[in-house]
Amino acid sequence: MSAEAAGATSWDRSRDGGLRVADLTVRIGDRPVVDAATFSAPPGALTALVGPNGAGKSSLLRAVAGADRPAAGTMRLDGADLGALGRRERARRVAFVEQDAGTELPLSVEAVVGLGRTPYGALLGGPDRESADAVDAAIASAGIEHLRGREITRLSGGERQRVLLARALAQHPRLLLLDEPTNHLDIAAQLAALTLLRRLTGEGVTVLAALHDLGLAAAWADDVVVLHAGRVVAEGAPLATLTPELLVEVYRVRASWLSDPATGRPVLAASPLA
Structure with a gap:
């Protein structure tokens, strides 16, 4: 399997750039749901945040986004x-x-995507030409032109997910955080979303995405960060990090990596331990 297919990266972690998190702790009451997490997400790369249910992935992303205070x-x-x-x-x-975020207000898809321009707009007044162009480009990139005039409350879960991705694209971020971006999406839409994320990294955006599907993480990510019980237990190139030994320890499954004969990308084969 090629180094590219395995998600190998030659990024020097001693350099500036990208996202660097050090000793991040998030508590719910007295309980740490993220416990002194330290990791890096390379600049202009897709980093997959993986771990079992309840590992703390959503809490970590919310803290980095500023939605919750660590x-x-x-x-x-x-x-x-x-x-x-x-x-x-x-x-x-x-x-x-x-994940599953949205609004119950009867806003059009175009209006929801336009909310991504809020950080750039004046406190008073309507959208400018630059913002209108950014909304158009985000809608096109997310492949939701056909939904433009629809109310978001009338969309399916997968359609809403793509609208929210477009809203994020309209922000023109340097760091894009996603919590289960392939949730609710059919397989074609999953591949389209991951292809879009790869294109964004090619434009210099740093992407950190929580993924449940280890096969997708290994096939598409440059780096992975493994979270277990709130702690970062491993990080690095996907196949070098998601070893059978680690998958036994973290996920309690017996696993091995195969190669897709059509693409050369890694495919995970897993079975229960007992």
Whole structure:
């Protein structure tokens, strides 16, 4: 299997750039759901955040996005301290697509995508030409032109997910955070979404996406970060990190990696331990 298919990366973790998280702790009450997590997401690359249900992936993403306040730790993007930025400036650099997030307001798809331009707009007045162009481009990139005039409350879960991705694209972020971006999507839409994320990394965007499907993580990501019981237990190139030994420890499954004969991308074969 080629190094590209295996998701190998030659990124020097001692350099500035990308996302760097150090000793991040998030608590619910007295319980740490993210416990002193330290990891890096390379600049202009797709990093998959993986781990079992309840590992703390969503809580970690919400803290990096600024949706929740961490109990401790630092988060730096391209050298800038995210915690020191105001909400408006942070929203110009970081976009977050939550799992199953949406609105119950009867807004059109175009209006929802336009919310992604809020950090750039004046406090008063309508959208400018630049924002209108950004909305058009985001709708086209997400492949939702046919939904443009529909109300978001009348869309399926998969359609809503693509609208929320378009809203994030309209922000023109340097860091794109996604919580289960392939959730609700059929297989063709999953591949389209992952292809779009790969294109964004080619344009210099740093992408950190929580994924349940380890096969997708191994086939599409440059790096993986493995979260288990709130702690980062491994990170690095996918196949070098998601070893059979680690999958036994973290997921309690017996697993091996095969190669897709059509694409050369890795495919996970797994079975219960007992």
